[in-house]
Amino acid sequence: MDYKKRYEEWLSNEYFGEETKKELMAIRDDEEEIKDRFYRCLEFGTAGLRGKIGAGTNRMNKYIIAQATQGLADYIVEKGREYMERGVAIAYDSRHFSREFAKQAALVLAGNGIKAYLFEDLRPTPELSFAVRRLHTAAGIVITASHNPKEYNGYKVYWEEGSQILSDIASAIEKNIEKIKDFSAIKTAEEQTAVHQGLLRMIGKEIDDEYMEKVKGLALRDDIDKNIKIVYTPLNGTGNIPVRRVLKERGFTQVTVVPEQENPDPDFTTVGYPNPEDTKAFAYAERLGKAVGAEMLLATDPDCDRVACMVKGRDGDFIPLNGNQTGALLIEYMLSSMKEKGMLPENGYIVKSIVTGDLGKAIARSYGVETYETLTGFKNICGKVNELEREGGCQFIFGYEESIGYVAGSFVRDKDGVISSMLLCEAAAYYRSQGKTLLDVLDEIYRVHGYYAEKLISLTLEGIEGQKRIERMMREYRKNYPVEIQGRKLIRYLDYERGIAFDLMDQKEDALDTPVSDVLKYLFDDGSWYAVRPSGTEPKIKIYIYSKAATKDEAWEKIEDFEKMIMAQLEKVD
Numbered sequence: 023m024d025y026k027k028r029y030e031e032w033l034s035n036e037y038f039g040e041e042t043k044k045e046l047m048a049i050r051d052d053e054e055e056i057k058d059r060f061y062r063c064l065e066f067g068t069a070g071l072r073g074k075i076g077a078g079t080n081r082m083n084k085y086i087i088a089q090a091t092q093g094l095a096d097y098i099v100e101k102g103r104e105y106m107e108r109g110v111a112i113a114y115d116s117r118h119f120s121r122e123f124a125k126q127a128a129l130v131l132a133g134n135g136i137k138a139y140l141f142e143d144l145r146p147t148p149e150l151s152f153a154v155r156r157l158h159t160a161a162g163i164v165i166t167a168s169h170n171p172k173e174y175n176g177y178k179v180y181w182e183e184g185s186q187i188l189s190d191i192a193s194a195i196e197k198n199i200e201k202i203k204d205f206s207a208i209k210t211a212e213e214q215t216a217v218h219q220g221l222l223r224m225i226g227k228e229i230d231d232e233y234m235e236k237v238k239g240l241a242l243r244d245d246i247d248k249n250i251k252i253v254y255t256p257l258n259g260t261g262n263i264p265v266r267r268v269l270k271e272r273g274f275t276q277v278t279v280v281p282e283q284e285n286p287d288p289d290f291t292t293v294g295y296p297n298p299e300d301t302k303a304f305a306y307a308e309r310l311g312k313a314v315g316a317e318m319l320l321a322t323d324p325d326c327d328r329v330a331c332m333v334k335g336r337d338g339d340f341i342p343l344n345g346n347q348t349g350a351l352l353i354e355y356m357l358s359s360m361k362e363k364g365m366l367p368e369n370g371y372i373v374k375s376i377v378t379g380d381l382g383k384a385i386a387r388s389y390g391v392e393t394y395e396t397l398t399g400f401k402n403i404c405g406k407v408n409e410l411e412r413e414g415g416c417q418f419i420f421g422y423e424e425s426i427g428y429v430a431g432s433f434v435r436d437k438d439g440v441i442s443s444m445l446l447c448e449a450a451a452y453y454r455s456q457g458k459t460l461l462d463v464l465d466e467i468y469r470v471h472g473y474y475a476e477k478l479i480s481l482t483l484e485g486i487e488g489q490k491r492i493e494r495m496m497r498e499y500r501k502n503y504p505v506e507i508q509g510r511k512l513i514r515y516l517d518y519e520r521g522i523a524f525d526l527m528d529q530k531e532d533a534l535d536t537p538v539s540d541v542l543k544y545l546f547d548d549g550s551w552y553a554v555r556p557s558g559t560e561p562k563i564k565i566y567i568y569s570k571a572a573t574k575d576e577a578w579e580k581i582e583d584f585e586k587m588i589m590a591q592l593e594k595v596d
């Protein structure tokens with residue numbers, strides 16, 4: 023169906039309310055806007071459905087939520103009675119309409135005879151993963167757009183092991199969605215009826231308490247200096263209550279929370295783009311940090327599955343740590359503490375993505391710990407954990423990505439900003455008791471393993487035109503890529519879409535055993551490499567550049583050379 027037909031259908035079908043029709047009537051003469059809202063239906067990307075809030079098939083609204091949930095409900099019904107009774111746990115964040123969308127999803131499930139466990143108020147995404155495992159539900163839903171700007175919302179789906187669905191279930195749900203030709207076929211229960219029939223149950227404190235105990239159970243040491251001064255910002259999202267609570271219960275007495283960003287604010291008034299990967303999100307925390315003499319700043323993203331930190335440097339300024347550096351520090355802290363305490367398993371492993379740097383892997387190897395790699399997305403990282411758990415014989419220690427997502431332990435199958443905030447504070451407090459900051463420890467790591475540098479470049483290209491240009495860039499780059507960069511020679515490239523790895527030395531092609539994904543990765547003879555891929559959560563093309571050298575300057579020189587060459591190549595594509 024073309025976009026115009028979809029638009030007309032939404033205007034004429036009685037299922038769509040007056041508000042929606044009014045919103046759509048207002049864009050009647052704006053062809054571009056109609057096209058943008060209706061040229062496609064939202065699809066499951068890196069982290070579920072994600073889009074701008076508004077009326078249309080390419081937008082997030084209660085109809086799209088109902089439609090997606092009907093698709094999920096059909097999938098659960100196909101699985102049988104037992105799955106329907108086990109039901110679905112639902113959480114939501116602080117965004118516009120998150121609460122309403124969560125309720126809508128619960129009522130569609132109930133309308134299909136599936137039990138819904140709805141959190142009474144906003145909760146971090148990882149707690150939903152915990153709830154799925156704890157309540158033994160068939161599935162889970164979180165209404166969140168993570169760190170996207172305020173105009174966005176999203177819909178993440180979890181399956182019974184507590185991790186986000188992979189492409190097999192996502193395409194089964196998408197097929198079910200396609201079958202819904204008429205929105206009025208979606209079954210929705212009345213709230214009262216759902217409660218009365220035992221199909222809608224509220225959950226809250228009991229899950230919080232158990233989750234908290236589990237998180238604290240991951241603590242590795244108590245010989246730490248808990249007087250470390252920390253400034254924390256939940257960026258107006260869901261982290262405020264759980265992160266504060268875990269730090270308090272672990273005995274950290276000097277935690278100050280940024281007051282302007284403490285409470286939920288769907289407009290993210292003080293931060294704009296609430297992504298702690300971007301150091302601008304730390305502006306308020308930095309100011310407060312200087313005023314109170316903090317040694318470390320922490321920021322969780324709005325659904326609190328990710329955390330970033332900044333550490334006070336020698337001159338008093340706060341220095342940001344990127345996801346690769348924080349991951350490396352957490353690996354070093356965890357593995358060295360486990361080793362010291364005789365807790366390091368012989369068959370332990372960590373998981374990272376193919377675009378995450380190699381320093382964590384080098385550290386893990388030095389402790390005899392294996393590293394597995396997956397495609398981008400925590401669903402893939404935790405999917406690997408699920409798979410290895412089924413096979414048995416090895417023990418998961420830590421999973422992480424360069425995009426500041428980390429998890430430890432086995433009770434949450436997603437990245438967890440609460441767990442990682444606790445571990446980061448613990449690590450910082452432990453090293454403080456030895457007179458070191460996390461920056462000092464990072465330097466020690468570089469001295470032992472070599473200097474690793476990395477740069478992530480994201481080009482934002484919005485709308486249909488942007489999407490097309492990203493497609494063109496990927497298509498062109500696939501055919502035309504540099505084989506030499508300032509004397510460094512390309513030795514191997516991997517094309518995850520075509521499922522091949524090509525070795526330039528012996529001109530040999532191997533098949534990759536990873537699922538198909540639009541990612542290109544180029545490896546050079548000096549150990550440097552880079553990858554190019556479209557983002558699955560934002561209208562961006564992402565370029566990840568990595569180098570390793572004996573010194574910092576040398577490592578950065580390489581990054582700059584690579585950046586110039588890659589960007590020149592990409593910018594040729596208009």
Ligand SMILES: O=P(O)(O)OC[C@H]1O[C@H](O)[C@H](O)[C@@H](O)[C@@H]1O
Binds near residue numbers: 560
């Ligand atoms: O690079 P993108 O496709 O935008 O994904 C960025 C991040 O999005 C979500 O948070 C996923 O759970 C992460 O695993 C992923 O790294």
